[in-house]
Amino acid sequence: MTATATRSLTVTEAIQTRRSIRKFVQEPMNQDDLREILRLASLAPTANNVQPTRFAVIQNPELQEKLQAAAYNQSQVTSAPAVIVVYSDMEDVLQNAEETVHPGMGEEQITARAAGLRKNFEGQDVAQRGQWGLTQANIAFGFVMLAARGLGYDTVPMLGFDPEKVRELLGLPAHVQFAGMLPVGKRAEEGFPHHRHSVERITTFY
Ligand SMILES: Cc1cc2nc3c(=O)[nH]c(=O)nc-3n(C[C@H](O)[C@H](O)[C@H](O)COP(=O)(O)O)c2cc1C
Numbered sequence: 001m002t003a004t005a006t007r008s009l010t011v012t013e014a015i016q017t018r019r020s021i022r023k024f025v026q027e028p029m030n031q032d033d034l035r036e037i038l039r040l041a042s043l044a045p046t047a048n049n050v051q052p053t054r055f056a057v058i059q060n061p062e063l064q065e066k067l068q069a070a071a072y073n074q075s076q077v078t079s080a081p082a083v084i085v086v087y088s089d090m091e092d093v094l095q096n097a098e099e100t101v102h103p104g105m106g107e108e109q110i111t112a113r114a115a116g117l118r119k120n121f122e123g124q125d126v127a128q129r130g131q132w133g134l135t136q137a138n139i140a141f142g143f144v145m146l147a148a149r150g151l152g153y154d155t156v157p158m159l160g161f162d163p164e165k166v167r168e169l170l171g172l173p174a175h176v177q178f179a180g181m182l183p184v185g186k187r188a189e190e191g192f193p194h195h196r197h198s199v200e201r202i203t204t205f206y
Contacts, residue, residue, distance in 0.1 A: 014149040021154035022076040024185030029081040040147035044140040052133035053140040056085040070165035080183030086141045088133035134177040141179035154187040
C-alpha cells in the first residue's frame with residue numbers, strides 16, 4: 001500500500017487542527033501511513049536517549065471490543081480502524097541497556113555506558129523507575145498525535161481505561177506504565193474548537 005497523504009501538514013498546521021475525534025471513517029488504516037506515524041513518533045527525544053517508549057498497535061475488531069470494555073465502553077475504541085497504545089517499559093530498557101548506546105562508540109564504551117545506565121537506576125524500585133519512564137513516553141504520546149495529524153489523520157488521547165485490564169488483554173508485564181491509548185483514523189466528525197487558557201494566564205515572563 002502506498003501512503004495516502006498527498007501533503008504533510010506543517011507542524012503549526014498539525015497543532016492548530018488537532019482536536020479530539022471520537023468518530024472515524026469506517027475504512028482500514030493505510031499501513032504505510034501507520035508505520036510512518038510510529039516512525040516519526042519514535043524520533044521523540046528521551047533523557048540520555050534511553051528510549052523506554054513502546055507501542056502496541058491493535059487493528060483487530062475483537063480485541064478492540066475487549067479494549068473498549070476495559071475503557072468503560074468508550075465507543076471511539078471500536079470506531080477507529082486502529083488503536084495505538086503508548087507505554088513505557090523501563091525493565092526492558094535496563095535488561096537491554098547496551099541497545100541505547102550508539103554502535104559507533106565501540107564495545108568498551110557501550111559496555112561502560114550500559115553499566116552506567118543500570119547504576120543510575122539501581123537505587124530506584126520498579127515503580128519509581130516506571131514512573132520516570134512514563135515521563136519519557138508521555139513525550140512520544142504527544143508526538144504520535146501530531147505525526148498522525150500531520151499525515152491527515154486524527155486521534156483522541158485516552159487515559160480513561162483500567163490499566164490492569166489493558167495489561168492483561170495485551171499480554172504486557174505488570175511493570176509497564178501507560179502514557180495512553182490513541183484511537184486513530186480519518187475524522188468522521190468535526191470535534192470541538194479549542195477552549196484554552198490564554199498565554200497570559202499560564203505564563204510568567206521573567
Ligand atoms: C492524557 C489525556 C487523557 C484523556 N482521556 C480521555 C478519555 O479517556 N476519553 C475521552 O473521550 N477523551 C479523553 N481525553 C481528551 C480530552 O478530553 C481532550 O483532549 C480535551 O478536552 C481537549 O480537547 P481537544 O483534544 O479536542 O483539544 C484525554 C486527553 C488527554 C490529554
